[in-house]
Amino acid sequence: MKRLRISGLVRMAKQVRLELSGPIGPERLAQLRQNVAEAVAAIEALLKDRRLRVADLPAPSRRAYQFLKGLNLDSVVTQETSPTNGFVLDSISFPGLQSHLEDLLDGLARCRDRAELEDVFDTIRSSSEDLEGVIAAKEIRPEQIKKPSREARGWLAYFSQRENFDDYIAAMRRAEPAFRAACPWATAPSAAVLIHFRPMRGMYRIRHDPNEILVRLPTPMICFGRDILESLAQVAFRKNRNRQPVLDAARGEPYQTILSELELLGGIVAQTRGLHHDLAASFERVNAAYFDGHMTCPRLVWSRSFTTRKFGHYDQARDTVMVSVTLDKETVPTYAVDRIVYHELLHKQLGVVWKGRRMAAHTPEFLEQEKRFARYQESKAVLRKLASER
Numbered sequence: 001m002k003r004l005r006i007s008g009l010v011r012m013a014k015q016v017r018l019e020l021s022g023p024i025g026p027e028r029l030a031q032l033r034q035n036v037a038e039a040v041a042a043i044e045a046l047l048k049d050r051r052l053r054v055a056d057l058p059a060p061s062r063r064a065y066q067f068l069k070g071l072n073l074d075s076v077v078t079q080e081t082s083p084t085n086g087f088v089l090d091s092i093s094f095p096g097l098q099s100h101l102e103d104l105l106d107g108l109a110r111c112r113d114r115a116e117l118e119d120v121f122d123t124i125r126s127s128s129e130d131l132e133g134v135i136a137a138k139e140i141r142p143e144q145i146k147k148p149s150r151e152a153r154g155w156l157a158y159f160s161q162r163e164n165f166d167d168y169i170a171a172m173r174r175a176e177p178a179f180r181a182a183c184p185w186a187t188a189p190s191a192a193v194l195i196h197f198r199p200m201r202g203m204y205r206i207r208h209d210p211n212e213i214l215v216r217l218p219t220p221m222i223c224f225g226r227d228i229l230e231s232l233a234q235v236a237f238r239k240n241r242n243r244q245p246v247l248d249a250a251r252g253e254p255y256q257t258i259l260s261e262l263e264l265l266g267g268i269v270a271q272t273r274g275l276h277h278d279l280a281a282s283f284e285r286v287n288a289a290y291f292d293g294h295m296t297c298p299r300l301v302w303s304r305s306f307t308t309r310k311f312g313h314y315d316q317a318r319d320t321v322m323v324s325v326t327l328d329k330e331t332v333p334t335y336a337v338d339r340i341v342y343h344e345l346l347h348k349q350l351g352v353v354w355k356g357r358r359m360a361a362h363t364p365e366f367l368e369q370e371k372r373f374a375r376y377q378e379s380k381a382v383l384r385k386l387a388s389e390r
Helices: 007-018 024-051 058-070 099-111 112-137 146-158 161-183 219-223 224-238 244-250 253-266 279-290 333-352 364-370 374-388
Strands: 191-198 205-209 212-218 299-302 313-314 319-325 354-357 358-360
Touching: 007 024, 007 058, 024 058, 099 112, 099 146, 099 161, 112 146, 112 299, 146 161, 146 191, 161 191, 191 219, 191 244, 212 219, 219 244, 219 253, 219 319, 224 244, 244 253, 253 313, 253 319, 279 299, 279 333, 279 358, 313 333, 319 333, 319 354, 333 364, 333 374
Parallel strands: 191 212, 299 319
Antiparallel strands: 205 212, 313 319, 354 358
16 A cells, blocks of 8 residues: 655644644734645645545544644634743753763663662652652742753653553663664674663664663653664664654654653643633533532643544643543544543542552542443544544
């Protein structure tokens, strides 16, 4: 089957949606209107020229095109000026946080036994707790924190969860032999290959000397299997210039889901109003119907990625519910959004049960209460259909 890949389309859709979710001036709206119209026309011309259908686009590109195509910009209310919030945006960083993260990454890469790994895990958890304590005590809002510090915060919070930490270790053990086998450089027989999954731009960075090779990879690559990591190693050492398998994996649902969770845990600005649905209104409906109006409202945010495997997430430490932007469509009924909000609020109400070092969120009690949702089967069918579109 032919596939038409359009570079930058997903990124454009995310940026457009982010801008439309906040205050926007009339001039900028007019510019966005023109940009969207030109992009949609260009895609449709490409499809026609190559005798392809929208269904022939890869899933992320298809969802981005459908989002842009379905925009009703006539309903967007413009503002001449954006409101001020009484604080300086992008102004706060945490001294020593970046070097501490580097030490943790290096410690993980050099660990040789389980006891050492457990020490690093404990340090990650305590570091995350300490950082959250400082942020809470000083009442620091996410939009005040500089991007490198937000990314480090998200990394610490994500890997302070046992299952994610175990995924990191497993990915490191898959990646090390892949890069060792592909390396063409002359190195000592005992040379170490160190793998860092970290916040970064780009596909990879490699530094080496005769005794050590350091491979830096973006954090969400912990979801990559051995075959994709081997392909990446071949690309990195210029034995194969075909990046497509790696790019496809990075556009995939597992990678994008991790990326969204890292952004959430790092701290993103609360935004309840979508283009077609409002999370604040959804919360009010769900709270009144299922929690007698007694549930305190968490931070409500839309994800930045168009995910179809995971439609929502509740972060207990930050009391934040994130809902996939995939649901913010005119064709998605309100009750389907409410179902996801209800699901995440159940997590807020019931918490988690710890079994040893692992936590169980979907307990029998949780699953029983989830079925109280009035349109449970209907919403399940809608979500299943959305998931099948990936």
